[in-house]
Amino acid sequence: MKLRSLLLWSLLAAGGMTASAHHSFAMFDSENQIRLSGKVTEFRWQNPHIYIHLQAPDPKGKMRHWTIECANPGILNRLGWKFNMIKKDDQLTVVVAPLRTGEAGALLKQVKLADGRVFGNGAPAGPPTISIEDGKPLPKAATP
């Protein structure tokens, strides 16, 4: 009975995870996340989504201009983000789910600021599957 209740709960939680306020995130490949390090060219704190523009090499070493989608100011404020915590020319490391099309767009999973603080991107965006420290796969999250 307890196991069944736990399973039901994890299903409910998973259902909630896929919900997005503004649009489905299905265009992003969350199964093949990548780690990027580079310099911020613009930080747009706005609804319905926040954007980090990052000049960073892709995993093959080609320098690209990334448009990285985050959740919205309400969700991220509630997680402890601040509108001014990222600035132009900041050096960032991110874990993202890239667009399936191969274009230089992505959904943020986790960000590490220049001062070492690490922030997630809220429940709808889902968790990182690789380490922001070294890009290696993380152990799968335990069932709640």
Added chain:
Amino acid sequence: MMRALLVTIAGAALLATAGCTSGKEETATTQDFDPKDFSGTWDRYPLPTDAQPDPTTRPPVPGAIPDPPLKPEYLAEWQAERKRIDEANAAGKPIASHYTHCIPDGMPAMMQAMFPMEILVTPRQITFIQEAYNQVRRVYFNDTLPAVEDAEPGFWGHAVAHWEGNDLVTETIGIKDRVRFRNTPHSASMRIHERMRMIDRDHIENEVTVEDPEYLTGPWRWKWVYQRRPDYKMYEYVCEDNREFADPETGEARLRIDTE
């Protein structure tokens, strides 16, 4: 002498007042909240990030919302559309929804409390403010609804409320045809009934019943529960500078990326 009398009267009044206050406090101890004061900020319950609620201290988790009991002539089309959406998501090519165009929920979807919801109770009305899309819904106490044919359609429609004991009972009509909860079509005759009550000082339950004799075989019922979010200050949500768009050729929700 006169002054002494006045002091005595004032003292007696003070004692009487103190007695009244004490009585109120005793009442407040047995029920430490006003069951008709929904004022405050509320989240849906549970949030996806919440730990599994402890059933000994928290209300039961509401069940899943059932599929709409559509008449057979509408059900097939509804199922086909859901399949199309599911397949598009599975293929990584999500179909643009009204959200992609920054179109708000309207009723009844806004009451799911996607983001925090503020409730203001004032003598004339109860006002629901949903953070997502800056939605505002005004429900008027002891008012009458217009006839269906006179109800100008809108996102939040026309709504009235009255108290039945400690239950707030609302009725809503006049929802735009294209405002569809879970893609469910409806007629101008759709009525949304809600019965809201405070389960305790920190939880409100909302029993929703949708009736539409033209499209539904019977009432469509579900329950939402809200949990208090103390001291929360609502954020603005202006869906401007939207960088998602519906691809005009495919209808897919796309991310507008900067040219490399």
